[in-house]
Amino acid sequence: MTLLTQSSIWQALSAHSKNIPHMRELFATDATRFNKMSLSSCGLLLDYSKNRATAETLDLLFALASNSQLEAKIKAMFAGEIINTTEKRAVLHTALRSTAEQSIIAEGQDIVPEVQQTLDKMQGFVDSVTSGKWKGYTGKAITDIVGIGIGGSFLGPKIVSQALRPYWNPELKCHFVANVDGTSISEKLKLLDPETTLFIMSSKSFGTQETLTNTLTAREWFLAKGGLQSDVAKHFVAVTSNVAKATDFGIDVDNIFPMWDWVGGRYSLWSAIGLPIALLIGMDNFRALLTGAHQMDEHFANAPLTENMPVIMGLLSLWYGNFFNAQSHVVLTYDHYLRGLPAYFQQLDMESNGKSVTLNGTDVDYSTGPVIWGGEGTNGQHAYHQLLHQGTALIPADFIMPLQSHNPIGEHHDQLASNCFGQTQALMQGRTLDEALAELANSALSESEKRLIAKHKVMPGNKPSNTLLMDKLTPSTLGALIALYEHRTFVQGAIWNINSFDQWGVELGKNLGNDVLARIGAEQDSDALDASSNALINLYRQGKI
Numbered sequence: 001m002t003l004l005t006q007s008s009i010w011q012a013l014s015a016h017s018k019n020i021p022h023m024r025e026l027f028a029t030d031a032t033r034f035n036k037m038s039l040s041s042c043g044l045l046l047d048y049s050k051n052r053a054t055a056e057t058l059d060l061l062f063a064l065a066s067n068s069q070l071e072a073k074i075k076a077m078f079a080g081e082i083i084n085t086t087e088k089r090a091v092l093h094t095a096l097r098s099t100a101e102q103s104i105i106a107e108g109q110d111i112v113p114e115v116q117q118t119l120d121k122m123q124g125f126v127d128s129v130t131s132g133k134w135k136g137y138t139g140k141a142i143t144d145i146v147g148i149g150i151g152g153s154f155l156g157p158k159i160v161s162q163a164l165r166p167y168w169n170p171e172l173k174c175h176f177v178a179n180v181d182g183t184s185i186s187e188k189l190k191l192l193d194p195e196t197t198l199f200i201m202s203s204k205s206f207g208t209q210e211t212l213t214n215t216l217t218a219r220e221w222f223l224a225k226g227g228l229q230s231d232v233a234k235h236f237v238a239v240t241s242n243v244a245k246a247t248d249f250g251i252d253v254d255n256i257f258p259m260w261d262w263v264g265g266r267y268s269l270w271s272a273i274g275l276p277i278a279l280l281i282g283m284d285n286f287r288a289l290l291t292g293a294h295q296m297d298e299h300f301a302n303a304p305l306t307e308n309m310p311v312i313m314g315l316l317s318l319w320y321g322n323f324f325n326a327q328s329h330v331v332l333t334y335d336h337y338l339r340g341l342p343a344y345f346q347q348l349d350m351e352s353n354g355k356s357v358t359l360n361g362t363d364v365d366y367s368t369g370p371v372i373w374g375g376e377g378t379n380g381q382h383a384y385h386q387l388l389h390q391g392t393a394l395i396p397a398d399f400i401m402p403l404q405s406h407n408p409i410g411e412h413h414d415q416l417a418s419n420c421f422g423q424t425q426a427l428m429q430g431r432t433l434d435e436a437l438a439e440l441a442n443s444a445l446s447e448s449e450k451r452l453i454a455k456h457k458v459m460p461g462n463k464p465s466n467t468l469l470m471d472k473l474t475p476s477t478l479g480a481l482i483a484l485y486e487h488r489t490f491v492q493g494a495i496w497n498i499n500s501f502d503q504w505g506v507e508l509g510k511n512l513g514n515d516v517l518a519r520i521g522a523e524q525d526s527d528a529l530d531a532s533s534n535a536l537i538n539l540y541r542q543g544k545i
């Protein structure tokens with residue numbers, strides 16, 4: 001057994017988990033439950049009252065956090081200690097949204113000046129492109145931006161741009177290409193004019209196969225359409241920590257925006273990786289996004305555990321995963337602009353906490369990161385919510401909704417809000433057999449049919465959910481919301497004592513993919529691998545089954 005599961009606090013939580021009254025009862029016996037179990041910070045309100053938790057539960061969970069040295073671990077991250085021990089790196093995405101007055105030391109050097117210089121360089125670039133000063137090779141202004149990247153170098157810029165659609169510069173269109181499937185870039189290139197298109201190649205390592213291949217294809221297209229090699233600098237810029245590789249590739253050194261080892265890919269939208277966002281919404285709004293995230297950083301670093309939003313959310317999700325066998329967690333955004341957020345949180349959390357050894361190499365004997373999934377409300381209500389209400393799996397849910405819509409037409413937003421709140425209520429209270437029978441009382445069914453149908457209409461309820469509200473979706477509230485989930489992920493990783501900042505599983509896939517590519521291109525059929533892999537490679541070489 002690990003020290004964690006041996007600890008008395010873990011044992012106490014385990015015993016306590018068997019004795020929590022149904023949430024209906026918890027609400028019926030305490031009219032102040034919402035007041036006690038909600039908090040506001042950084043423009044967000046978290047209602048966590050619809051959870052299987054009593055005051056004792058929370059006390060035990062906070063004690064678990066303290067016993068896991070959570071506060072010291074938070075301090076270590078903000079202080080730039082090498083907490084990504086397997087890659088020997090600091091984890092300082094929080095420095096990207098620090099204020100210019102702060103001083104943050106990584107590897108003996110204050111990194112805030114570099115961060116500020118990069119923001120200034122972004123500012124100059126954004127101003128130049130959006131004012132029309134930056135010209136394409138035929139003297140025309142840029143109309144289309146294509147972000148080429150994958151993983152963290154794609155999802156952050158894409159999802160944040162999508163979320164901040166009301167703030168877009170109407171003169172610019174933005175497209176993203178991630179997949180190495182040639183269809184992805186081909187379909188985009190069909191829409192584009194090489195004279196007015198700017199490609200932003202985003203790759204921290206400048207070594208990711210998909211991104212390199214897509215960028216080469218974009219460059220070939222540009223040259224084939226009439227651009228000259230000497231025009232490439234007007235249409236290709238890069239964001240990378242590997243300047244040497246980018247210049248070798250042919251990117252003008254002035255057009256390279258820096259990245260640093262102390263920023264993980266899935267935490268990088270706050271860096272120059274966010275350049276497509278900045279172009280679309282302007283630098284003032286991009287800085288507001290950073291400010292919102294910074295406010296959440298301050299809250300996370302300074303609020304006591306008992307009033308700390310990321311801590312509370314992290315603990316409650318861990319509560320279900322470790323003590324109620326919940327294997328997944330659903331994120332439901334009641335806002336069309338936030339429809340991509342579940343996918344973003346999926347990468348953030350699953351790539352961070354999909355681990356099974358502790359920092360010192362011991363196998364864990366408890367569940368770590370759950371499957372994160374979700375979608376936009378109300379669409380999901382007409383599909384997978386059925387399983388949330390009546391399925392056998394326990395799936396805790398986060399509901400996220402702005403109080404004011406950017407598109408306040410007719411009754412739309414009232415209906416959206418009532419669906420959101422109605423779902424959390426239904427999940428919590430369920431429907432008893434007596435209630436189901438009462439609903440059928442006046443129907444024409446026989447008594448035995450009523451009993452049968454009523455049985456199918458019973459919903460156990462007691463399904464946990466958090467509700468996160470904001471006044472309006474703005475760059476600042478979005479920054480705070482994303483930082484909240486980053487820190488929630490950190491909290492869980494800290495308690496599980498895993499490294500939330502490496503990704504060796506992903507690396508293995510990359511390496512084996514390269515090996516298979518070599519076999520596909522080899523002179524002879526593959527025979528050195530397992531029988532299945534050999535057969536698949538050789539069928540591919542033949543091009544038919």
Ligand SMILES: O=P(O)(O)OC[C@H]1O[C@H](O)[C@H](O)[C@@H](O)[C@@H]1O
Nearest residue numbers: 151152153203204205208265506
């Ligand atoms: O930015 P890059 O170096 O191209 O990396 C892009 C992505 O690829 C990897 O496989 C990682 O798992 C991601 O975290 C990363 O964001």
